[in-house]
Amino acid sequence: MVTPNLIREAREYYGCDTIEGVELEDDYGMVPSGSALAHFEARLMPTESMGPAFTKGRKFSRFTLAFFEDTGWYKVNYDLADPFNWGRDLGCDFVNKSCKWWMDTQRNRGLSLSPYCEKPVELLCGVEGRPAVCTNYKLYEPLPDEYQYFDSLPGFNETELASVGGWRMLEDHCPVIYILTNVTVTLATMERLART
Structure with missing residues (x-):
């Protein structure tokens, strides 16, 4: 997903200035119409609330808030985002490689x-x-x-x-x-x- 606030958050979060967007889920999971291209990639954000599965400890992180803001429908307060640490500061290779x-x-x-x-x-x-x-x-x-x-x-x-x-x-x-x-x-x- 290539939207300005998501790109800003991803670059800062992962410590990678070349990120061009946030990867979306490519697997369908249990419901064929529900997961693919409708959620953030679980490999990179398994505990994020916009991930494809309900997980224990899931977070409404700055990524979720950035997505909401990029829709143009919401004004968000990033200070209220849940702390989220999955993959933080691990760089471009963590995001781009297997x-x-x-x-x-x-x-x-x-x-x-x-x-x-x-x-x-x-x-x-x-x-x-x-x-x-x-x-x-x-x-x-x-x-x-x-x-x-x-x-x-x-x-x-x-x-x-x-x-x-x-x-x-x-x-x-x-x-x-x-x-x-x-x-x-x-x-x-x-x-x-x-x-x-």
């Missing part, structure tokens, strides 16, 4: 993979400072080639790696740090979420 590129580059530099992760079902501190879990999981079927993010991963053989990724298609199966409403996560819950 989560595999990001994770590989961070791993090679010995840096944190956040806001992505790799250790399946690991309990973590989320980017918003709340309890979270790594959504990396062995899914029931191999993922499409473009969603296969691991060349190796402890506990998984080469054949299994094709089925390992984030549990949700909307985030392009990137393994994200997902905010929890309570710290207890059961395998049954993980399996149910892996199918959606």
Whole structure:
């Protein structure tokens, strides 16, 4: 979406002066007519209120307010935006390249993979400072080639790696740090979420 306030917010937020717009969702999700091109890209903003799925800890950030202002229908007060930290100040490569590129580059530099992760079902501190879990999981079927993010991963053989990724298609199966409403996560819950 190429509108002036969204571009300003995205450039400042990510620390990337070459951003030309805010990426929109390209996956349809559960409702074929509901997600694609109607929400911000979940891979980049999974907890933003204009994202394609209702997520725990979602935020009405400056991005939402900028979108409202750009419609011409609203005057907004940016001071009332929710704090939002997902991907903040991570630069142009975070926005423009795949989560595999990001994770590989961070791993090679010995840096944190956040806001992505790799250790399946690991309990973590989320980017918003709340309890979270790594959504990396062995899914029931191999993922499409473009969603296969691991060349190796402890506990998984080469054949299994094709089925390992984030549990949700909307985030392009990137393994994200997902905010929890309570710290207890059961395998049954993980399996149910892996199918959606």
